[in-house]
Amino acid sequence: MSKAVLCDANKCIGCRACQVACKQWNEMPGETTTNTGSYENPPKTTAYTLTKVHFSEADYDGKFHWVFTKIQCMHCEHPACAAACLVGAFQKTEEGPVLYDDHKCIGCRYCMVACPFGIPAYQWDDPTPWVRKCTFCADRQTGGLKPACVTACPSGALKFSERDALIAEAHQRIAAEPSKYVNHVYGEEEVGGTSWLYLSPVPFDMLGMPVVGSEAVTVNVERAMGAVPPVLVGVAALMSGIYWLVKRRQGSGGAVTPDDKERVGVPK
Amino acid sequence: MKINKRSIPVGTLILTTVVLIGLITMILRYINGLGATTNLSDGRAWGLWISFDLYCGVALAAGGFTLAGIVYIFRREKYHAVARPAILTAFLGYTLVILALLVDLGQPWYIWRFLFNWNIHSPMFEVSLCVMTYTIVLALEFSPVVFEALSKSDLPIIKRFKWQIPMRIIRAIQIPLVIAGIVLSTLHQSSLGSMLLMMPETLHTLWYTPILPILFLNSAIAVGPAMVMFESTLSSRVFGHRLSLDIFSGLGKMTAYILSVYLLLKIVDLLARGDLTLIFTAYPENLLWWGEMVIGAILPIVLFSMPSVRQSRTWLFWTATLVVVGLIFNRFNVSMLALGIRPDFTYFPYWMEFAVSAGLVADAMLVIWLANRLLPMGPGNKEGAITEAGSN
Numbered sequence: 001m002s003k004a005v006l007c008d009a010n011k012c013i014g015c016r017a018c019q020v021a022c023k024q025w026n027e028m029p030g031e032t033t034t035n036t037g038s039y040e041n042p043p044k045t046t047a048y049t050l051t052k053v054h055f056s057e058a059d060y061d062g063k064f065h066w067v068f069t070k071i072q073c074m075h076c077e078h079p080a081c082a083a084a085c086l087v088g089a090f091q092k093t094e095e096g097p098v099l100y101d102d103h104k105c106i107g108c109r110y111c112m113v114a115c116p117f118g119i120p121a122y123q124w125d126d127p128t129p130w131v132r133k134c135t136f137c138a139d140r141q142t143g144g145l146k147p148a149c150v151t152a153c154p155s156g157a158l159k160f161s162e163r164d165a166l167i168a169e170a171h172q173r174i175a176a177e178p179s180k181y182v183n184h185v186y187g188e189e190e191v192g193g194t195s196w197l198y199l200s201p202v203p204f205d206m207l208g209m210p211v212v213g214s215e216a217v218t219v220n221v222e223r224a225m226g227a228v229p230p231v232l233v234g235v236a237a238l239m240s241g242i243y244w245l246v247k248r249r250q251g252s253g254g255a256v257t258p259d260d261k262e263r264v265g266v267p268k
Numbered sequence: 269m270k271i272n273k274r275s276i277p278v279g280t281l282i283l284t285t286v287v288l289i290g291l292i293t294m295i296l297r298y299i300n301g302l303g304a305t306t307n308l309s310d311g312r313a314w315g316l317w318i319s320f321d322l323y324c325g326v327a328l329a330a331g332g333f334t335l336a337g338i339v340y341i342f343r344r345e346k347y348h349a350v351a352r353p354a355i356l357t358a359f360l361g362y363t364l365v366i367l368a369l370l371v372d373l374g375q376p377w378y379i380w381r382f383l384f385n386w387n388i389h390s391p392m393f394e395v396s397l398c399v400m401t402y403t404i405v406l407a408l409e410f411s412p413v414v415f416e417a418l419s420k421s422d423l424p425i426i427k428r429f430k431w432q433i434p435m436r437i438i439r440a441i442q443i444p445l446v447i448a449g450i451v452l453s454t455l456h457q458s459s460l461g462s463m464l465l466m467m468p469e470t471l472h473t474l475w476y477t478p479i480l481p482i483l484f485l486n487s488a489i490a491v492g493p494a495m496v497m498f499e500s501t502l503s504s505r506v507f508g509h510r511l512s513l514d515i516f517s518g519l520g521k522m523t524a525y526i527l528s529v530y531l532l533l534k535i536v537d538l539l540a541r542g543d544l545t546l547i548f549t550a551y552p553e554n555l556l557w558w559g560e561m562v563i564g565a566i567l568p569i570v571l572f573s574m575p576s577v578r579q580s581r582t583w584l585f586w587t588a589t590l591v592v593v594g595l596i597f598n599r600f601n602v603s604m605l606a607l608g609i610r611p612d613f614t615y616f617p618y619w620m621e622f623a624v625s626a627g628l629v630a631d632a633m634l635v636i637w638l639a640n641r642l643l644p645m646g647p648g649n650k651e652g653a654i655t656e657a658g659s660n
Contacts (some may be wrong), residue, residue: 022336046611059472080466082388086387087387103299105378106379108392109374113548116467116469118611122302122310124308124310125304127298128375213468221465223390224465225390225394228455228459231455237451239337250343
């Protein structure tokens with residue numbers, strides 16, 4: 001069974017203890033930022049800030065909402081990064097985390113372009129850069145611990161458990177207080193499902209969460225890649241066939257008159 | 269550089285300068301890293317080098333497999349005279365793609381890793397494997413020209429080697445090589461489109477379609493002959509040897525047919541997905557769409573269909589240029605302009621990115637210039653051409 005985290009924006013108080021815990025556990029340096037007039041800091045997730053709390057001000061259902069959502073890798077069930085990576089540096093583990101391996105990466109950054117949530121970040125300031133993103137604390141999980149951010153969360157906004165159980169619980173919470181939540185568990189269906197699930201009092205696009213379909217983004221790629229072997233054989237056979245046919249028609253002597261046109265039709 | 273012949277033309281001097289600036293910029297990139305030499309960011313992780321050097325570079329080198337196919341598989345002897353320049357251009361194109369990747373990759377010294385860590389489901393893995401293999405195929409396809417030049421050399425050390433032997437070997441595997449080239453090109457030209465299939469959420473609906481690989485292959489096949497026309501017109505200006513108008517008008521006609529199929533596919537695809545109205549409503553992206561379609565498909569089809577255009581070298585050249593520009597427009601659209609950037613990011617290439625790309629193009633032009641001076645490239649070498657190698 002795969003693990004997941006349910007992030008309930010109605011319970012988040014925006015304290016950002018999760019951000020600090022993440023920095024500590026992953027031994028990430030602090031970043032120099034400027035005051036943008038918001039409590040939100042740093043402004044974006046980077047290769048050194050694997051998670052952050054996003055502050056949204058939303059006008060919804062006649063009410064003003066100040067909503068806090070934790071941003072990090074969603075740990076997709078069908079991760080685009082893993083399908084994209086040519087060296088297989090990304091792996092979706094059975095336990096839930098999508099993990100990245102420095103020892104395979106060559107730095108093409110296809111993962112960063114492919115990710116529908118815009119998560120993988122690059123160490124641009126480093127002449128020998130790697131990709132960095134949330135690891136779902138896979139190292140802690142194997143030791144029987146919860147992810148650092150979940151451990152640090154004081155308000156119960158983050159809950160770590162089995163994915164199926166959390167989806168059921170999320171729907172229960174919505175059913176119990178339908179006025180407090182929009183009827184949508186973000187991550188249940190998004191791009192084929194993710195290991196991070198969200199509840200919110202306002203629609204998720206108002207929180208800056210990408211509006212994505214329920215089909216895994218890897219579907220069309222898989223279809224196209226499945227066509228490779230038949231195309232390989234087919235084109236080779238077709239070209240050999242055309243060569244043989246044209247040669248036979250032109251005679252084995254091979255002396256071709258320059259204006260021998262339209263005999264074989266227009267080449268593709 | 270080794271070009272200290274009696275008189276160095278001004279063009280060569282400019283090219284050499286551009287090459288040197290590019291080289292210095294590349295060194296700076298390796299010392300200071302990508303962040304210091306590019307405007308790339310987490311929001312826009314692929315920039316000019318991928319859009320221009322990889323996406324346009326691979327497509328514009330398609331002349332190598334289309335012309336090889338026309339001449340050696342369909343045996344249209346008429347086009348033999350342009351096969352050599354086309355194959356050389358393709359070989360240089362792919363060499364540049366590899367060089368550009370060695371600049372663009374974050375860890376280029378680990379590029380060999382893809383040979384040992386296969387993700388066969390990744391379209392990029394397929395592209396990498398095909399680009400590597402096809403570059404070798406192109407080198408072999410072009411090698412008889414080099415062997416021919418070497419066998420004529422007067423230098424005693426070079427003379428001692430029997431160049432006829434490798435020439436004969438290549439001649440024996442000529443047709444399998446050409447077929448391998450066509451297969452590899454079909455696969456990776458289309459897979460460059462498959463790579464974008466991973467972005468259904470970020471690539472604009474006008475361009476995102478499951479048939480993207482087919483469209484990529486189709487447009488590459490169309491731009492192949494156009495690029496050969498474009499390039500051989502330019503080199504005939506510089507080197508003086510003229511190709512018969514017959515070749516050009518034939519290539520023009522061919523391009524018109526292939527582009528018609530492309531245009532049809534584009535329209536039918538949008539129609540089938542029910543998104544055709546987007547070409548009027550999806551402002552401002554629809555302007556990009558119209559731009560690439562008018563420049564790269566509609567205008568060239570109309571022009572190449574006119575007999576008067578096909579009888580004029582100037583018109584043929586400019587129409588071919590339209591096809592090339594249209595293709596570049598298209599590849600920039602799908603890999604940059606119509607591909608969503610992460611929120612709160614902007615991207616415009618840093619001057620160093622332009623310097624490296626320009627330097628690489630100048631590299632290729634210098635090599636073409638050298639090849640035309642040192643190797644039997646001209647159309648007069650029909651007899652000594654690749655299939656009938658060993659005429660001396």
